[in-house]
Amino acid sequence: MTKSKPVSINGDTRKFAISDEIKRYSMIDLGFKETNNKNFLYDHPLYNESPYNATMKFKVTVNAEMNHLTMVITDKTGLQKVNIFKNENLKPARELLEYMLRDLMEKQVIEEV
Template identity: 35%
Template sequence: MAFEQTVQVPGDDRVFTLSQQLKKYTLRDLGFKETNAGGFSLERPLDPAAGLAGSIKLRVQVNKNLDGFKMSTVNPSGTGNVNIFTNGNHEVLVEQYGYQIDNLIERQVIAVQTK
């Protein structure tokens, strides 16, 4: 899957883009890990009761030029996408997802695309 300019997480009606003010140090401050290819990757658990290893996660990846990204919600092993908005435990997952997305917007990593 290639890095995109705009991303929509399945089930979320918002479309996200990278912020124009995005800086590498902001990504590091937020816990993004630098990949071998020079990009940045972040995984955050969405179910606090399940622990880190057993939780559905929000995964955000940004390329090294900071001009493309991927964002998805993945299963605990990280191998498949999950639609948290239709999950049986969706209230907790959606609440945590919203918190993580709001934090990324507030820190100017991503922005909601206006129509």
């Protein structure tokens, strides 16, 4: 498998890539959905108190060949990128993001490079 190009989340200094150990069933267990063009999409709300009134989303896409990764935080419409690292009021969202990233790394979907 070809190694994916390292990517970073808007505003974050770390870089991530697809793990060499990635497995389709691990992605399904984590909540990735297979799209019509066979890509895998993880679309999770980032919220302070309730996921029902979340103002942001964390989106991860892995292509069907599992060699291309995108990671982005957007507004709730999914159209505008949001930088949660520059606003101290968004600390709860950053903590939730850290939890999700740790889960993705533990299940060997992504790795920090």
